[in-house]
Amino acid sequence: MTMLRLEDLTVRFGGQAVLDAVDLAVGEGEIVCVLGPSGSGKSTLLRVVAGLQRAEAGRVLLGGRDQDGVPTHRREVGLMFQDHQLFPQRDVAGNVAFGLRMRGAGRAETAARVAELLDLVGLPGAGARPVRELSGGEQQRVALARALAPGPRLLMLDEPLGQLDRSLRERLVVELRTLFRRLGTTVLAVTHDQGEAFALADRVVVMGEGRIAQAGTPLEVWRRPASEFVARFLGFENVVAATVRGAVAETVWGPVPVPSGTAEGACRVLVRPGGVRIAPDGHLACVVAGRTFRGDHVVVRLRPEGGPELDAACALAVAPEVGASVRVGFAAEDVVVLP
Numbered sequence: 173m174t175m176l177r178l179e180d181l182t183v184r185f186g187g188q189a190v191l192d193a194v195d196l197a198v199g200e201g202e203i204v205c206v207l208g209p210s211g212s213g214k215s216t217l218l219r220v221v222a223g224l225q226r227a228e229a230g231r232v233l234l235g236g237r238d239q240d241g242v243p244t245h246r247r248e249v250g251l252m253f254q255d256h257q258l259f260p261q262r263d264v265a266g267n268v269a270f271g272l273r274m275r276g277a278g279r280a281e282t283a284a285r286v287a288e289l290l291d292l293v294g295l296p297g298a299g300a301r302p303v304r305e306l307s308g309g310e311q312q313r314v315a316l317a318r319a320l321a322p323g324p325r326l327l328m329l330d331e332p333l334g335q336l337d338r339s340l341r342e343r344l345v346v347e348l349r350t351l352f353r354r355l356g357t358t359v360l361a362v363t364h365d366q367g368e369a370f371a372l373a374d375r376v377v378v379m380g381e382g383r384i385a386q387a388g389t390p391l392e393v394w395r396r397p398a399s400e401f402v403a404r405f406l407g408f409e410n411v412v413a414a415t416v417r418g419a420v421a422e423t424v425w426g427p428v429p430v431p432s433g434t435a436e437g438a439c440r441v442l443v444r445p446g447g448v449r450i451a452p453d454g455h456l457a458c459v460v461a462g463r464t465f466r467g468d469h470v471v472v473r474l475r476p477e478g479g480p481e482l483d484a485a486c487a488l489a490v491a492p493e494v495g496a497s498v499r500v501g502f503a504a505e506d507v508v509v510l511p
């Protein structure tokens with residue numbers, strides 16, 4: 173079943189379309205992450221779904237019902253923003269209970285639900301703690317418990333882990349995914365951090381200038397970026413103009429093998445760094461201009477005889493030193509033809 177459907181949604185500020193005829197469906201229990209550069213319209217999208225921002229055109233359907241004219245508090249959506257927006261004067265329980273009280277829940281019911289949620293987010297017994305004394309990660313959990321407390325049909329997260337340091341983010345994102353799976357929560361999250369989106373989402377939606385540039389599973393989007401915009405946003409820089417003839421694309425880097433069935437003629441090609449192979453029989457001579465350590469591999473920046481620089485992903489043990497002369501070839505499985 174589709175929990176959320178956006179049809180032809182358009183929002184303009186000062187004549188500029190911030191959302192430009194956006195169509196999107198989120199299934200029940202699905203976790204969708206909207207990813208995009210700053211200003212691409214991600215937060216506006218959430219605000220329209222929540223009823224905090226009016227759309228100029230298009231529809232928002234929740235559980236099949238048009239939400240036009242339905243106020244925020246009747247939409248049964250949970251919201252969690254990047255700065256948590258906890259009430260500093262209330263303790264943890266008072267924060268988590270907020271949405272329940274708004275719905276008129278009784279004292280005993282509220283207390284039981286708060287305890288249950290604090291267990292769920294890994295803060296058992298923390299109800300009486302002042303929120304001011306919590307760490308960033310603990311505050312994030314309280315904000316999550318507060319958003320989940322009223323049992324929303326759709327949980328929306330806006331840069332949920334934005335303020336936290338990297339290692340905590342990486343840990344929490346795994347916890348969040350496990351929790352949402354267990355609860356069967358339908359989630360629409362926005363983030364500019366691709367690592368976060370790819371770790372959290374069943375489906376990733378990449379936005380640019382108010383439009384959906386690509387939607388697909390993390391693996392699909394990673395393996396087959398649909399455009400140069402998506403490829404560059406994901407951090408792929410090995411993009412070059414090409415002319416396809418048969419199974420080969422001619423480029424300033426020399427011939428690049430392309431998948432069979434690729435249309436002939438002008439295009440742009442992406443070679444993922446893993447497909448730039450340093451080997452003595454490679455056709456392209458390069459000098460190593462830089463090296464970036466990436467944990468389990470090294471990204472080597474190569475300066476070819478002609479054309480733009482390119483990145484190669486190398487195993488730690490064999491990565492050449494800066495200044496070394498190397499030769500490279502391209503592996504077909506890491507070549508993506510862009511429109």
Ligand SMILES: Nc1ncnc2c1ncn2[C@@H]1O[C@H](COP(=O)(O)OP(=O)(O)OP(=O)(O)O)[C@@H](O)[C@H]1O
Nearest residue numbers: 185186190208209210211212213214215216217364
């Ligand atoms: N109420 C408003 N009035 C005028 N312009 C606005 C308003 N809200 C947002 N904008 C503009 O709309 C554009 C999209 O904003 P939005 O916050 O949706 O982007 P975003 O993708 O969430 O960005 P970020 O990642 O920086 O939060 C921006 O250019 C922003 O300045």
